[in-house]
Amino acid sequence: MRKSYGDPIAEDLRFVVRSVVGEENFIDMTPNRSNNYCCGGGGGFLQAGLKDERLEFGKLKDDQIQQTGASYCIAGCHNCHAQIHELSEYYEGNYGVVHLWTLICLSLGILGPNERAYLHDDLKDVLVFHPESEM
Amino acid sequence: MAQEVITLGGKKKSMLIDKVKELLPDGGNLNLCLTCGACSSGCPATGLEDMDPRKFLRMAALGLDDEILKSDWPWMCTMCQRCVYVCPMKIDIPQLVYNIRSMRPREERPKGILGSCDMALRNDSCSAMGTSPEDFKFVVEDVLEEYQEAQPEFKDMQAPIDKQGAEFILNQNSREPVTEPDEMVPLWKIMHLAGVDWTYGNKGWGGENYCMFLADNEAWEHITRTAAKQADDLGCKIFLNTE
Numbered sequence: 234m235r236k237s238y239g240d241p242i243a244e245d246l247r248f249v250v251r252s253v254v255g256e257e258n259f260i261d262m263t264p265n266r267s268n269n270y271c272c273g274g275g276g277g278f279l280q281a282g283l284k285d286e287r288l289e290f291g292k293l294k295d296d297q298i299q300q301t302g303a304s305y306c307i308a309g310c311h312n313c314h315a316q317i318h319e320l321s322e323y324y325e326g327n328y329g330v331v332h333l334w335t336l337i338c339l340s341l342g343i344l345g346p347n348e349r350a351y352l353h354d355d356l357k358d359v360l361v362f363h364p365e366s367e368m
Numbered sequence: 369m370a371q372e373v374i375t376l377g378g379k380k381k382s383m384l385i386d387k388v389k390e391l392l393p394d395g396g397n398l399n400l401c402l403t404c405g406a407c408s409s410g411c412p413a414t415g416l417e418d419m420d421p422r423k424f425l426r427m428a429a430l431g432l433d434d435e436i437l438k439s440d441w442p443w444m445c446t447m448c449q450r451c452v453y454v455c456p457m458k459i460d461i462p463q464l465v466y467n468i469r470s471m472r473p474r475e476e477r478p479k480g481i482l483g484s485c486d487m488a489l490r491n492d493s494c495s496a497m498g499t500s501p502e503d504f505k506f507v508v509e510d511v512l513e514e515y516q517e518a519q520p521e522f523k524d525m526q527a528p529i530d531k532q533g534a535e536f537i538l539n540q541n542s543r544e545p546v547t548e549p550d551e552m553v554p555l556w557k558i559m560h561l562a563g564v565d566w567t568y569g570n571k572g573w574g575g576e577n578y579c580m581f582l583a584d585n586e587a588w589e590h591i592t593r594t595a596a597k598q599a600d601d602l603g604c605k606i607f608l609n610t611e
C-alpha cells in the first residue's frame with residue numbers, strides 16, 4: 234500500500250496496530266517508512282531457488298527486527314510473512330511473525346483456538362474464543 | 369604522439385540499456401547517474417554475486433551486455449524500489465532489472481518462478497499453486513460452514529464467491545485455502561463485524577502473480593486482466609488486494 238500511495242497512508246495502519254497492541258507495546262523499526270529495507274521475500278526471490286543469497290539479503294531485516302527487542306513482528310503480506318518467519322528461525326531471533334488480522338481478532342476476543350498457528354506460547358492461551366472447538 | 373583512443377566494445381552495437389530506455393518514461397533516467405552510491409549503501413542485495421545497483425547500472429551503461437545477461441543478480445534484486453527513493457536522480461534501477469529479467473529466454477529463468485507462473489496459467493483461478501475454481505469454492509464453503517457451527521456468534525458470517533454487485537472484491541493468497549484454511553477466517557470475521565459487503569471472484573482469485581516476477585509480460589497481463597474482468601463482471605466497486 235505504501236509503495237502505491239506513499240508514506241501517509243501507512244500511518245493509518247500504524248494507528249490500527251497501536252490500537253490493537255497498545256501504545257506501550259508498539260515499536261517501530263529503524264529505519265522505517267520508505268527508508269525501510271525490503272525483507273527479501275518479494276520479487277519472486279522466495280521461489281527463485283537462491284536460498285543462501287535470499288537469507289543473506291534478509292540479514293539486514295533480521296538485524297533490524299532483533300534490535301527492536303520485540304517479541305512479535307507483523308508482516309503485511311504472505312511473501313514477507315514466509316521470509317521473515319524463516320529469518321526468525323534461521324538467525325535464531327525466534328520472534329513470532331504474525332498477520333495483522335490475527336492480532337485484530339485477538340484484541341477483539343474473537344480469535345479461536347485453530348486460528349493461532351503463528352502465536353507463540355505467551356499468547357496461545359490468551360482470550361481464546363470457543364476453546365472447546367480446538368482441533 | 370597522440371595516444372590511441374580506447375573504445376569500449378559495447379558502444380558499437382545497440383546496447384541493452386538503450387532498449388530498456390526506450391520502454392520507460394523519461395528513459396527511466398538511466399543515463400543520469402552521478403555515481404554517488406546512495407543506492408548501493410542501502411540495498412540489501414549489495415554484495416551478492418559481487419554486485420550492487422550502482423555497479424549494475426554502470427555495467428549496463430558501459431555496454432557489458434553479455435556479463436549482465438549471464439548474471440543471476442537480477443533475480444536477487446527484489447525490485448523493492450528503495451534505491452529509487454534515495455537516488456537524487458530518481459533512476460529506475462528496478463525497471464532496468466525487470467527488463468533484463470525479460471531478456472533471458474523464458475525456459476532459462478529460475479525454475480521455481482517459472483513453475484509458479486505456469487501453474488497460474490492452468491485454469492481461471494490464476495493461482496500459483498494450480499488450485500482450480502471448484503477446489504477453492506469447496507474449501508471456502510466447507511471452512512465457513514464449520515465456523516458458523518463452532519462459533520455461533522458468527523452463524524451469519526458469509527464468504528461469498530461471485531456475489532453480484534458486492535461493493536468490495538477480495539483476492540486470496542493460495543497458501544491459505546491449500547495449506548492453512550483456518551488462516552482465512554480472521555479476515556472474514558473482521559469483514560463481517562465491519563458490515564462490509566464483499567465477495568471473492570471465482571475467476572482470478574489467486575492473489576499472487578509469479579508471472580510478473582518471471583517478467584513474462586503477456587502472462588502477467590493475462591492474470592491481471594482475468595482478476596480485473598471478474599471485478600467488472602460482478603459490478604464490484606473496489607478491489608481489495610490482500611497480497
Ligand code: SF4
Pocket residue numbers: 400401402403404405406407408421422425451454455456457458459
Ligand atoms: S543513487 Fe542514483 S545517482 Fe547515486 S549511484 Fe545510485 S543510481 Fe547513481
Ligand code: SF4
Pocket residue numbers: 271407410411412413414421444445446447448449450451452461462
Ligand atoms: S530495487 Fe533492487 S537494487 Fe534497488 S534497493 Fe531494492 S533490491 Fe536493491
